[in-house]
Amino acid sequence: MQKPAETAVPLHEPIQERWSPIAFDSKPVEPDKLISLFEAIRWAPSCFNEQPWRIFVAISEDAESYGQLLDCLVEANQAWAGKAPVLMIASASTKFARNGKPNRHGPHDVGLALQNMAIQAQSVGLVTHMMAGFDIQKTRHTLQIPEDYEPMTAIAIGYPGTVEDLPEGMRERETSPRSRKSLGEVIFTGAFGTSSPLIEA
């Protein structure tokens, strides 16, 4: 199912089309497409080019690694994400490698990398769904994540499924309209809370 963004002007197609479905086809993702996702992460920008992202990935054919990531998700997410053929968990360095000082941009830069990946995925026919709903302590323990990295985001990736693939109770979520704040609520000029005059094309 498609739920393109409702925008005042057209967006680049994979940006317009990207959304976060919960219905996935269990069909595996081709190795070359997986590599393209990793490369999109790799080539994102970051503060001082520190590349603070460390990404765990597992495919459903590798039951042990896949189960490891799936078990870190909260139950409500396991209920649908377990059909996605690829799972990821992204972590962010809390320090600059260059000098050991705190890197307040770590999570931000992981966000840059993951959205680069999400658009790359969309461009090759895949869909993505990022999740904050996972057990941070369990993730840290299971994946042996050191103290100076912070587990940030879980991601389900795969080909789109259909609403009929979902249990009855989850179908409404999939078909309900998407919503966003208006441009005037988030794009300011001059002072916080002052809608930019540039939003009126």
Added chain:
Amino acid sequence: MQKPAETAVPLHEPIQERWSPIAFDSKPVEPDKLISLFEAIRWAPSCFNEQPWRIFVAISEDAESYGQLLDCLVEANQAWAGKAPVLMIASASTKFARNGKPNRHGPHDVGLALQNMAIQAQSVGLVTHMMAGFDIQKTRHTLQIPEDYEPMTAIAIGYPGTVEDLPEGMRERETSPRSRKSLGEVIFTGAFGTSSPLIEA
């Protein structure tokens, strides 16, 4: 000048082509293209769809607002960014609007929105350069950013310039090769530091 990412497999074109130049043409950005950047920010995903991004934007034709943002940058960035026709500063909510609790995903979700914007920009022929180098306290004061928002990122946006537009001392930076860690250093399976077998296509 172009510096496409060197990747094992081809990426979607605007992702492959995106980089962070410091040479900008001062030519204004068309209003519709600006709106498309705002819409790309607006439609990014976020934790609980909180949309924690609040973005300040100014164009060079509006000298007062533009000067306000330019003055927040560190001098080394002012030296090149002042030629870009569009400047932005992005801030992140530190709390969930729904319940007032800390939102650890605020900066991360701003990262998602800004990379969505960066790819949209690239797709319409614009280039972007994100900066951590700005004065956070000055920014907070100048733009009247409340305590529960955190200034995160400054961004220069415009049409690409040429190396010849840059002062002598900045040209080498523009032409030097881009670099990234190898996939094996950032894509793990099973445990932190264990390169994923999936990186070998």
